[in-house]
Amino acid sequence: MSNVVVDNVWKEYETQVVLERISFETGEHAFVAIVGPSGCGKSTFLRLLMSEERASRGTITIDGEALPPEPTPERGIVFQRYSVFPHLTALQNVLVGLELRDGNFFGRLFGRRRRQARAAAAEMLDHVGLKDASSKYPAQLSGGMQQRLALAQALITKPKVLLLDEPFGALDPGTRKDIHALLLRLWRETQMTVLMVTHDLPEAFTLATRVIAFDRLRNRPEEKAAYGATITFDVDLEAERRWQTMVPQAPVAEAAP
Amino acid sequence: MASRLINLRPNRRVAIALATLPFILSILIYLVFSAARLAENPNDKVLPAPSSFVETFERYVLEPDVRTGDYLLWSDTLASLYRLGSGVAIATLVALVFGIGLGLVPVVGSVFSAFVTAVAMVPPLAVLPILFIALGLGETAKIALIAIGIGPVIMRDLALRVAEIPREQLIKAQSLGASTWQIVWRIVLPQVLPRLIDSVRLVMGQAWLFLIAAEAIAAQSGLGYRIFLMRRYLSMDVILPYVFWITLLAVASDLLLRLLRTWAFPWARGETKAP
Ligand SMILES: Nc1ncnc2c1ncn2[C@@H]1O[C@H](COP(=O)(O)OP(=O)(O)O)[C@@H](O)[C@H]1O
Ligand SMILES: [Mg+2]
Numbered sequence: 001m002s003n004v005v006v007d008n009v010w011k012e013y014e015t016q017v018v019l020e021r022i023s024f025e026t027g028e029h030a031f032v033a034i035v036g037p038s039g040c041g042k043s044t045f046l047r048l049l050m051s052e053e054r055a056s057r058g059t060i061t062i063d064g065e066a067l068p069p070e071p072t073p074e075r076g077i078v079f080q081r082y083s084v085f086p087h088l089t090a091l092q093n094v095l096v097g098l099e100l101r102d103g104n105f106f107g108r109l110f111g112r113r114r115r116q117a118r119a120a121a122a123e124m125l126d127h128v129g130l131k132d133a134s135s136k137y138p139a140q141l142s143g144g145m146q147q148r149l150a151l152a153q154a155l156i157t158k159p160k161v162l163l164l165d166e167p168f169g170a171l172d173p174g175t176r177k178d179i180h181a182l183l184l185r186l187w188r189e190t191q192m193t194v195l196m197v198t199h200d201l202p203e204a205f206t207l208a209t210r211v212i213a214f215d216r217l218r219n220r221p222e223e224k225a226a227y228g229a230t231i232t233f234d235v236d237l238e239a240e241r242r243w244q245t246m247v248p249q250a251p252v253a254e255a256a257p
Numbered sequence: 258m259a260s261r262l263i264n265l266r267p268n269r270r271v272a273i274a275l276a277t278l279p280f281i282l283s284i285l286i287y288l289v290f291s292a293a294r295l296a297e298n299p300n301d302k303v304l305p306a307p308s309s310f311v312e313t314f315e316r317y318v319l320e321p322d323v324r325t326g327d328y329l330l331w332s333d334t335l336a337s338l339y340r341l342g343s344g345v346a347i348a349t350l351v352a353l354v355f356g357i358g359l360g361l362v363p364v365v366g367s368v369f370s371a372f373v374t375a376v377a378m379v380p381p382l383a384v385l386p387i388l389f390i391a392l393g394l395g396e397t398a399k400i401a402l403i404a405i406g407i408g409p410v411i412m413r414d415l416a417l418r419v420a421e422i423p424r425e426q427l428i429k430a431q432s433l434g435a436s437t438w439q440i441v442w443r444i445v446l447p448q449v450l451p452r453l454i455d456s457v458r459l460v461m462g463q464a465w466l467f468l469i470a471a472e473a474i475a476a477q478s479g480l481g482y483r484i485f486l487m488r489r490y491l492s493m494d495v496i497l498p499y500v501f502w503i504t505l506l507a508v509a510s511d512l513l514l515r516l517l518r519t520w521a522f523p524w525a526r527g528e529t530k531a532p
Contacts, residue, residue, distance in 0.1 A: 050432065052428055071428055071431035072431075073432060073434040075432055077428065077429060077432050079425045079429075081423075081425070082423035082425035082426055083425060085426060085429075085448075086448070086524055086525075087447045087448050087524045088524075096433065096443060097433040099443070100433045100435040101433060103439065105436075105438055106438075106439070106443070107435065107438075137523070137524040139524065153429075154432070157433055157434065
């Protein structure tokens with residue numbers, strides 16, 4: 001269960017309002033894409049969801065509970081870069097999630113628990129298609145493989161909510177398609193809600209069940225500091241898809257030559 | 258054949274030959290000038306003949322000293338390396354603890370950052386008299402000079418390295434449930450250790466400087482002590498081999514640190530900055 005409710009959230013810095021009047025509810029097992037022009041506050045919004053920063057006004061809850069003041073394992077995250085640890089091999093990068101969550105003061109597990117964790121990490125690595133790369137360091141992996149690894153690492157602790165900040169922005173189109181399929185599979189297999197920031201509209205519309213756009217409504221230079229971005233556009237693709245299946249239409253796919 | 262000088266690259270054998278050239282050349286120049294001076298005045302002490310180095314070698318390496326019964330080069334080397342090693346080890350350990358604290362924990366940074374910056378500005382040699390007065394003329398003062406001389410430099414470098422760790426990694430670790438201590442042990446420490454080695458390599462030259470300065474002023478043994486003792490007798494036949502030996506030790510320690518880095522931190526290969 002993982003319903004994220006954002007209620008009238010504002011984010012202001014000393015000199016600037018970045019976000020204002022952000023309200024929405026994801027519902028359970030949602031896949032929400034957040035789009036918008038560069039600099040409109042998408043990453044800032046994910047930082048709020050991650051408890052890396054606090055909203056100036058408004059509240060965010062997950063399953064009715066207010067966000068804790070610090071990052072916690074119920075929220076996983078994948079960034080565009082620096083998501084994985086350069087000093088750990090692929091397997092260690094996944095294993096470290098379990099070691100940090102369940103391990104001792106030094107972040108280590110021993111004996112049977114370590115063997116179980118290792119097996120779970122190896123299975124997860126296999127699941128994202130990185131079995132053969134398990135003893136490689138991130139610097140030895142391609143960009144796509146690194147992001148697969150980042151997904152495996154974020155999901156090993158089974159977060160309720162997965163946050164993605166332009167995770168595939170640096171990948172070439174072919175690699176991107178493969179990893180899209182992987183992400184959808186991982187999302188369907190779990191109950192987690194995904195919030196993904198992207199600047200790629202086709203990506204948003206193919207993956208998500210809902211697309212939310214942030215933008216500034218007032219963009220005159222003298223207004224820029226005093227007004228932030230807000231939700232300008234909110235499409236429920238699930239509803240659209242349901243609607244399309246209900247209303248008989250000319251079968252588009254078959255009509256194509 | 259490339260027409261531009263910047264595109265002209267010697268092959269491996271030529272490169273090695275070229276690299277040894279300056280060494281051979283300087284030895285030749287020494288021999289020529291030494292021979293010329295000795296021809297003019299056979300008692301000249303400034304540029305002793307190669308044969309006198311052999312005598313020195315016998316006296317300092319192969320035969321015990323008549324007064325102390327020590328093999329002088331070895332006892333001097335051991336005394337110096339003990340001081341150098343202790344000083345560098347203490348500086349490294351303290352710098353590691355405080356560097357990580359300063360770079361990672363904002364509260365520690367607020368308390369100590371300005372203080373460390375100020376302390377790093379104190380010229381260590383100016384502190385030497387204080388150390389001799391406070392700690393006596395024994396080993397402690399010399400070790401303390403080395404530690405005080407290089408500690409703050411390593412510390413500040415490490416704090417910067419820790420602060421350079423991408424914010425994403427720290428958030429990531431927290432999102433995996435890591436405590437501050439677990440972040441230190443699993444994320445920060447392993448990533449700054451190779452940088453610590455780079456740092457130590459860079460300050461080793463200074464460490465030698467402080468060691469020799471301290472030994473020159475008050476010691477009964479040590480490489481620096483011997484050099485400054487022999488200066489009184491203008492014994493270039495001892496001073497030059499000692500300088501050569503110190504250089505060799507410095508080169509060897511640098512090489513060892515470099516090997517340690519590549520061997521212990523395979524993931525960090527290729528990001529070494531110092532050659
Ligand atoms: N700590 C901060 N102080 C002041 N302004 C900030 C701070 N962090 C971000 N901003 C501003 O917030 C805006 C949104 O940034 P960001 O969330 O990174 O945008 P996006 O991810 O949509 O490209 C930017 O205009 C940036 O200047
Ligand atoms: Mg961004």
